[in-house]
Amino acid sequence: xxxxxxxxxxxxxxxxxxxxxxxxxxxxxxxxxxxxxxxxxxxxxxxxxxxxxxxxxxxxxxxxxxxxxxxxxxxxxxxxxxxxxxxxxxxxxxxxxxxxxxxxxxxxxxxxxxxxxxxxxxxxxxxxxxxxxxxxxxxxxxxxxxxxxxxxxxxxxxxxxxxxxxxxxxxxxxxxxxxxxxxxxxxxxxxxxxxxxxxxxxxxxxxxxxxxxxxxxxxxxxxxxxxxxxxxxxxxxxxxxxxxxxxxxxxxxxxxxxxxxxxxxxxxxxxxxxxxxxxxxxxxxxxxxxxxxxxxxxxxxxxxxxxxx
Numbered sequence: 001x002x003x004x005x006x007x008x009x010x011x012x013x014x015x016x017x018x019x020x021x022x023x024x025x026x027x028x029x030x031x032x033x034x035x036x037x038x039x040x041x042x043x044x045x046x047x048x049x050x051x052x053x054x055x056x057x058x059x060x061x062x063x064x065x066x067x068x069x070x071x072x073x074x075x076x077x078x079x080x081x082x083x084x085x086x087x088x089x090x091x092x093x094x095x096x097x098x099x100x101x102x103x104x105x106x107x108x109x110x111x112x113x114x115x116x117x118x119x120x121x122x123x124x125x126x127x128x129x130x131x132x133x134x135x136x137x138x139x140x141x142x143x144x145x146x147x148x149x150x151x152x153x154x155x156x157x158x159x160x161x162x163x164x165x166x167x168x169x170x171x172x173x174x175x176x177x178x179x180x181x182x183x184x185x186x187x188x189x190x191x192x193x194x195x196x197x198x199x200x201x202x203x204x205x206x207x208x209x210x211x212x213x214x215x216x217x218x219x220x221x222x223x224x225x226x227x228x229x230x231x232x233x234x235x236x237x238x239x240x241x242x243x244x245x246x247x248x249x250x251x252x253x254x255x256x257x258x259x260x261x262x263x264x265x266x267x268x269x270x271x272x273x274x275x276x277x278x279x280x281x282x283x284x285x286x287x288x289x290x291x292x293x294x295x296x297x298x299x300x301x302x303x304x305x306x307x308x309x
Contacts, residue, residue: 001068003157003188004030004053009062011048011211022048024211026062030190035183037202038192039296045211046192047087050161053190054084066157080108083150083187087162089142093135097126097145100134101152108153118185119148122178140171147178151187158182160191164198176201196297207300214303219296226294226302229270234260236285244282248275255301260288262298 006028013020023045030036038046051057053064055075064071066078091100098112101123105112116123126141126148134145143163150158160179164172176198179189191202199205199219206216215222235241238259245254245263250271252264272289279287 001032002029002065003032003034004028004036004064004066004190006049006053006064007062009049009052009064010060011045011052011057012060022211023052023059026208026211026213028206028213028216030188032188033183033186035179035189035191035201035203037199037205038190038208039194039196039199039205039300040192040208041194044208046208047161048211049208050159050190050192054082054159055079056084080153081156083153083155083158085146085150085158085160085163087165089146091134091142091146091149094133096131096133097137098130100145101148104149105152110153112152115152115154118154118182119151121181122151123148125174139167140174143167143171143175144178147175151182155187157188157190160189162192162194164193164195172198196295196300199296205296207296207303209300209304209307212307214307215299222296222299223294226299228264230292230294230298231263231265231270231272232257232260232288232290232292233263233275233279234286234288235279240282240284241279244279244284248278250275253302253305255298257297262292262301 006026009023009026011023013022026049038049040046048057052059053066053071055071055078058072067081069078071078095103101112122144126144129137129141134142137145164175179191183189202219204216204218205222207214233241233245238256242254242256242261245251245261250265250267252266254261254263276287276289
């Protein structure tokens with residue numbers, strides 16, 4: 001039995017007279033004990049899908065289940081089995097850290113003491129501030145408190161909607177270390193994120209854009225599917241470089257990546273010297289062309305073109 005199953009999920013929203021399509025025929029299968037990533041930019045449909053699985057939103061069409069329970073017919077049983085952490089901090093800001101934790105434990109008919117072993121490594125990091133109101137915590141500490149509250153009833157499945165958005169790099173790293181530990185405790189984790197670098201930390205990922213899942217596989221297999229040479233090209237003027245590469249006849253794809261462009265060629269045997277001469281003749285200085293290995297983001301951009309996204 002899969003921990004999470006979604007079959008042909010569709011969801012639209014009414015925005016005035018306009019109908020906005022959030023999900024288009026989504027199929028998702030998450031195995032028990034898996035750390036599964038839902039990877040895509042803002043507006044891709046990640047939150048809508050997680051809210052449907054969490055029984056907080058009804059799909060227009062399709063079926064979804066969690067631990068074999070139907071999200072519509074058996075929503076009460078599902079809510080007792082899941083830990084849910086929304087993208088926006090949603091605990092009570094006027095309650096202290098320990099009051100929030102005790103409150104959520106009480107709601108689920110348990111106590112902090114009963115399940116303290118599960119949250120110990122996380123909660124100990126914020127325990128010195130247990131008398132502080134939740135609204136006065138830093139972003140990283142709010143994140144740890146929210147995760148502790150989501151775990152206090154020992155759920156079988158943890159649903160996390162962009163939990164690392166808006167927190168510093170150190171807190172992001174610590175959070176993923178905590179998720180790995182929770183996975184070792186046997187908890188199934190579905191986590192959404194717009195950060196492509198976090199995809200490599202998951203067992204499997206689904207790349208989602210415009211309400212459609214473009215590919216589902218392990219991070220290594222997704223990267224391996226790129227299947228063609230990739231070049232990193234830099235120059236004195238990023239704007240000029242990008243325009244010149246777009247105009248170059250052999251260009252297949254070109255995308256800006258920080259201070260360089262990632263470029264692929266229509267030609268089987270890329271003539272780098274010819275490209276360098278072209279860029280130089282157009283007045284571009286400080287040209288640097290290097291062969292690089294693709295990453296998840298390169299595959300994502302390629303799939304977007306293939307899907308017309």
